[in-house]
Amino acid sequence: MKNLILAIESSCDDSSIAIINKDNFECIFYAKISQDEEHTKYGGVVPELAARLHSQALPKILEKCQKYFNRLCAIAVTNEPGLSVSLVGGVAMAKILSVGLNLPLIAINHLKGHIYSLFLDKKANFDMGVLLVSGGHTMVLFVDELGCISELARTGDDSFGESFDKVAKMMNLGYPGGAIIERLAKEVKCDDIEFSIPLLHSKELAYSFSGLKNQVRLEILKQELTQDRKCKIAFAFQKAAIAHIMHKLEKIFKEYKFKRFGIVGGASANLNLRTQVENLCKKYQCELLLAPLEYCSDNALMIARAACEAYERKEFVSIEDELISPKVKNLQGIL
Ligand code: KG4
Ligand code: ZN
Numbered sequence: 001m002k003n004l005i006l007a008i009e010s011s012c013d014d015s016s017i018a019i020i021n022k023d024n025f026e027c028i029f030y031a032k033i034s035q036d037e038e039h040t041k042y043g044g045v046v047p048e049l050a051a052r053l054h055s056q057a058l059p060k061i062l063e064k065c066q067k068y069f070n071r072l073c074a075i076a077v078t079n080e081p082g083l084s085v086s087l088v089g090g091v092a093m094a095k096i097l098s099v100g101l102n103l104p105l106i107a108i109n110h111l112k113g114h115i116y117s118l119f120l121d122k123k124a125n126f127d128m129g130v131l132l133v134s135g136g137h138t139m140v141l142f143v144d145e146l147g148c149i150s151e152l153a154r155t156g157d158d159s160f161g162e163s164f165d166k167v168a169k170m171m172n173l174g175y176p177g178g179a180i181i182e183r184l185a186k187e188v189k190c191d192d193i194e195f196s197i198p199l200l201h202s203k204e205l206a207y208s209f210s211g212l213k214n215q216v217r218l219e220i221l222k223q224e225l226t227q228d229r230k231c232k233i234a235f236a237f238q239k240a241a242i243a244h245i246m247h248k249l250e251k252i253f254k255e256y257k258f259k260r261f262g263i264v265g266g267a268s269a270n271l272n273l274r275t276q277v278e279n280l281c282k283k284y285q286c287e288l289l290l291a292p293l294e295y296c297s298d299n300a301l302m303i304a305r306a307a308c309e310a311y312e313r314k315e316f317v318s319i320e321d322e323l324i325s326p327k328v329k330n331l332q333g334i335l
């Protein structure tokens with residue numbers, strides 16, 4: 001029976017392919033090759049390097065999928081948002097597979113994919129709030145019972161994950177910064193550095209991390225950056241960044257009275273953030289949904305899962321379509 005969907009993800013610095021059974025969401029194949037090690041010495045993703053590494057990694061993974069080709073019913077691929085030179089690798093491969101195997105092609109928005117990481121092996125049950133925290137985005141969304149998305153808040157400058165990456169870069173700690181900062185913050189013994197929480201006195205439901213990043217920069221310049229100071233700065237930064245997320249989130253909770261709330265995106269792996277959102281959900285008697293830690297960061301399984309619904313709705317694209325758009329201004333539409 002032809003009921004498998006093959007999905008490709010290459011929007012940033014992870015090359016990943018997954019195959020899912022569209023009828024019961026069983027994961028048939030999953031692989032990911034991360035480029036973290038190659039980018040770490042630059043303190044961030046180098047687009048040209050990312051593109052070259054995708055062109056090596058994706059064919060290597062695809063080779064292992066060949067035995068499933070005769071059971072495929074569609075090809076899916078992340079087409080937006082992301083680094084265009086990275087997206088193009090996955091999209092080109094998906095188009096070739098679609099033509100070569102004569103299968104319909106499905107284009108999936110990466111952020112919608114992240115939301116499906118909450119429902120990898122089950123039917124999606126929306127009518128929920130979502131905090132999306134990744135390297136490229138920070139937003140709070142409401143998804144109604146039909147899967148219609150509306151945006152409640154977003155960052156006006158850096159994203160939550162990006163601010164961890166930049167703080168790690170300023171202290172020469174490597175890339176990606178999120179897990180490194182979280183680990184250093186755990187080692188702190190005395191927290192005598194304090195950063196102010198962004199937009200604390202503003203009524204606006206919005207996020208901003210660039211001022212906090214600047215506070216960190218000034219603190220680094222004050223005196224020698226010993227290991228002890230790195231830990232203290234990491235701790236104080238993480239504390240203020242999460243306090244900022246939580247401060248605005250509580251205002252949103254009061255207003256929207258969510259039944260369910262999910263946290264998605266690479267930075268949703270932050271255990272401090274998870275605990276604080278869990279406590280907020282308890283306070284407002286709201287069910288908390290979390291993605292498995294392994295699937296918080298970019299992966300093709302969430303893209304494959306999102307493609308199951310798109311397949312049922314016959315949302316197919318043509319190989320002649322441009323497909324790639326690096327930026328998405330407003331996240332809208334149906335999940
Ligand atoms: O979703 P993702 O894998 O890629 C994008 O779509 O951007 O998210 C990657 C981001 C990076 O900025 C990384 O530093 C951040 O997620 N991240 C974290 C943690 N783990 C990953 N940020 C804070 N705490 C973490 N534990
Ligand atoms: Zn992502």
